[in-house]
Amino acid sequence: xxxxxxxxxxxxxxxxxxxxxxxxxxxxxxxxxxxxxxxxxxxxxxxxxxxxxxxxxxxxxxxxxxxxxxxxxxxxxxxxxxxxxxxxxxxxxxxxxxxxxxxxxxxxxxxxxxxxxxxxxxxxxxxxxxxxxxxxxxxxxxxxxxxxxxxxxxxxxxxxxxxxxxxxxxxxxxxxxxxxxxxxxxxxxxxxxxxxxxxxxxxxxxxxxxxxxxxxxxxxxxxxxxxxxxxxxxxxxxxxxxxxxxxxxxxxxxxxxxxxxxxxxxxxxxxxxxxxxxxxxxxxxxxxxxxxxxxxxxxxxxxxxxxxxxxxxxxxxxxxxxxxxxxxxxxxxxxxxxxxxxxxxxxxxxxxxxxxxxxxxxxxxxxxxxxxxxxxxxxxxxxxxxxxxxxxxxxxxxxxxxxxxxxxxxxxxxxxxxxxxxxxxxxx
Numbered sequence: 001x002x003x004x005x006x007x008x009x010x011x012x013x014x015x016x017x018x019x020x021x022x023x024x025x026x027x028x029x030x031x032x033x034x035x036x037x038x039x040x041x042x043x044x045x046x047x048x049x050x051x052x053x054x055x056x057x058x059x060x061x062x063x064x065x066x067x068x069x070x071x072x073x074x075x076x077x078x079x080x081x082x083x084x085x086x087x088x089x090x091x092x093x094x095x096x097x098x099x100x101x102x103x104x105x106x107x108x109x110x111x112x113x114x115x116x117x118x119x120x121x122x123x124x125x126x127x128x129x130x131x132x133x134x135x136x137x138x139x140x141x142x143x144x145x146x147x148x149x150x151x152x153x154x155x156x157x158x159x160x161x162x163x164x165x166x167x168x169x170x171x172x173x174x175x176x177x178x179x180x181x182x183x184x185x186x187x188x189x190x191x192x193x194x195x196x197x198x199x200x201x202x203x204x205x206x207x208x209x210x211x212x213x214x215x216x217x218x219x220x221x222x223x224x225x226x227x228x229x230x231x232x233x234x235x236x237x238x239x240x241x242x243x244x245x246x247x248x249x250x251x252x253x254x255x256x257x258x259x260x261x262x263x264x265x266x267x268x269x270x271x272x273x274x275x276x277x278x279x280x281x282x283x284x285x286x287x288x289x290x291x292x293x294x295x296x297x298x299x300x301x302x303x304x305x306x307x308x309x310x311x312x313x314x315x316x317x318x319x320x321x322x323x324x325x326x327x328x329x330x331x332x333x334x335x336x337x338x339x340x341x342x343x344x345x346x347x348x349x350x351x352x353x354x355x356x357x358x359x360x361x362x363x364x365x366x367x368x369x370x371x372x373x374x375x376x377x378x379x380x381x382x383x384x385x386x387x388x389x390x391x392x393x394x395x396x397x398x399x400x401x402x403x404x405x406x407x408x409x410x411x412x413x414x415x416x417x418x419x420x421x422x423x424x425x426x427x428x
Contacts, residue, residue, distance in 0.1 A: 001416050002043045004095035005029070006086075006111045008102050008129075010048040014066055018048070018055050024304050028329065029101060031208030035405040042409070045093045047086070049107060065093060069107060082110035083117065090118055096416040100175075102129035104168060109175040116178055125415055126176065127205070128184040130326045131192050133169025135239060136162055138324035138346070142243055142365055147283040157279045158238060176200070181415055183408075185327040186348025203414075205407045207329065209399050212305040213336050218392040220313050220338040222385055228256045228378050231315035231339075233308070233330035234265030238280050241321035241344060242268070244367045246287040248321075249296060251371035256378055260296055262311055267299040312339050316384070317377045323364055325349055335359070335391035336399060340384045342373045352398075358390040 011030055012022040036042055044064055049071030050056050058067045069085045090098065098115055100108050103126060115124050139162045140148055149157045176182065176196045183205045184190060190202050235242035245261070252259050268281040277285070288294050303311065312318060318334035320343040325331075327348045334341050335352070341359035343349045353359035360377075362369040377384050 001041065001096045001412055002045070002094060003097045003099055003412055004045045004047065004090070004093050006047045006098065006100045006108065008049060008105055008107070010050075011046065014046065014048065014061060017057065017059065017061055017066070018050060018068070020055070024302050027210035027305065028207035031210060031401075032404070032408065034211065035208060035401055036408075042412075045095065047089060047111075049105075067093070069110075071105075071107060082107055083114045086111045086114035087118055090114060090120060095120075095123060097412050098124045099412075100124060100126045102127065103172040103175060104130060104132050106168070106171050109171040112175040112178050121178060122180050122418065123415060124179045125181045125183060125411060126179050128182065128189045128193065128326060131169070131172060131189075132165045133172045133196075134192055135324050136165035136169050139165055139238055141238075141323040142241075143238055143280070143283060147279045151279070151282070155276055155279070161237070181411070183411060186351035188348035188351065189326055201414075203407075203411050205411060206398050206404050207327075207332075208401055208404050209329070209333055209336060210305045212309055213333055214401070216309060216313075216337055217396055218338040218389075219309075220388055222381055222388070224313070225316050226260075226314045227316050228259045229314065229316045230259065230261045230374065231311050231318050231334075232261065232263045232320070233318075233333075235263050236266040236268050237278075239323050241323050241364070242284060243280075243287060244321045244323075244344075244365065244370060245319060246284065246291065246293060247367040248371035248374065249293055250291045251368060252374055252378075253296070255375050259378075260298065262298045262300060262315065264300050264303045264308065264311065266301070308333065309337070312337050315339060317342060317374060319370070319374065320344065320349070321364075321370060322346060322349075327352065331359075332395060332399060335395035338388040338392040340377050340387040341391055342370065342377065344370075352394075354390070354394070357387075358394045359387060 007029060009023050009026050010018055010020060015022045036044060046064060046066040048068050050068040051071050056068045067089045100111055102108060112124055115121050140158055143158055147157055148159045173196055180201055182193050182200045183203045185206050193200060193202050234240055269277060269285050271277050312334055318339045318341050320328055320331050322344055323346060325347040331341055331343055331352055343353055343359060343361055344364040345361040346364050353361055355361040360373045362373055
């Protein structure tokens with residue numbers, strides 16, 4: 001089978017070809033690539049987004065054919081020019097399956113429409129990485145109205161970011177209505193897909209974790225972690241829910257005045273290149289100042305896999321306070337290591353965590369319940385250890401590399417066998 005991946009970033013092994021920095025994200029793609037490498041029944045090709053036109057190139061690396069397509073800085077505006085780019089790539093590679101990773105950006109719609117123009121629509125598999133059309137509905141949850149609208153000096157509020165997600169969501173819905181095969185990981189994925197395109201064949205397929213994690217299953221140990229510490233994998237924009245944790249923190253601090261929070265990724269309070277702080281950053285800053293929390297927070301910046309592992313293992317608890325998630329890779333990584341996990345009951349989190357057994361789930365905006373659960377994990381060694389063991393056991397099953405490899409190959413085979421047929425029967 002000839003499988004062509006449409007990626008939304010350049011995979012690390014190919015960054016040298018484009019003279020760009022290796023990303024710290026996208027590990028689910030590199031993980032699956034490792035599992036498919038060396039198989040004689042699969043020929044993989046790759047399409048990568050390139051912003052700098054001077055770096056556009058196609059070639060062969062380690063036996064893999066790769067292509068590039070123009071990636072606009074304007075992530076929401078759909079361009080038919082991109083369709084022509086993909087049509088040329090598809091005709092050159094001749095794929096049996098076109099695997100589109102994610103629906104978030106306009107190039108996904110362009111790839112799907114190019115396949116449609118070439119009568120290849122039934123060869124397309126779209127994998128859900130998150131649904132911006134749904135995320136837009138939850139983007140501003142818990143944000144006071146004064147931060148949604150422009151500031152007094154004209155600095156934009158959060159509403160334009162919501163509008164951006166909504167516009168990208170219209171492209172997303174358009175492409176999802178055109179395809180016959182969609183893969184996802186959670187009940188939330190399935191529900192949303194079914195409502196957008198009830199005729200699609202939905203196939204469940206979990207994701208491979210980054211290789212650094214597979215040798216460290218259950219590595220978290222209560223006696224080795226830093227007590228009363230909390231780890232968040234990222235908090236750079238409202239969906240990740242840092243504002244809810246900050247409202248919980250004064251409650252936690254009453255019982256555990258030594259509590260410390262470590263946060264991966266970008267600091268939302270940092271100014272951009274023009275010297276402006278985002279509206280969300282201003283809101284976060286106001287919460288920190290109001291509750292005198294500055295000494296409690298540590299923003300760590302972008303972390304590679306090894307650094308993430310270190311932070312997970314040091315934490316007393318991992319928290320995901322997001323306002324929406326389809327299937328959090330960070331939750332999955334934490335569970336695989338055996339870190340006690342507390343997460344908001346949103347999106348697909350209930351497909352990952354059995355509450356009170358492999359983790360603790362709380363209502364998204366109930367910051368007081370988040371505070372209570374964190375205090376419980378801090379106070380109760382046996383609870384932390386029970387959560388740790390159950391989390392690790394469930395994650396090992398969910399992220400079994402052999403099963404995931406066979407699942408995706410089965411899906412690829414089904415599409416390749418039926419690529420010339422109309423898929424108009426609901427497979428739910």
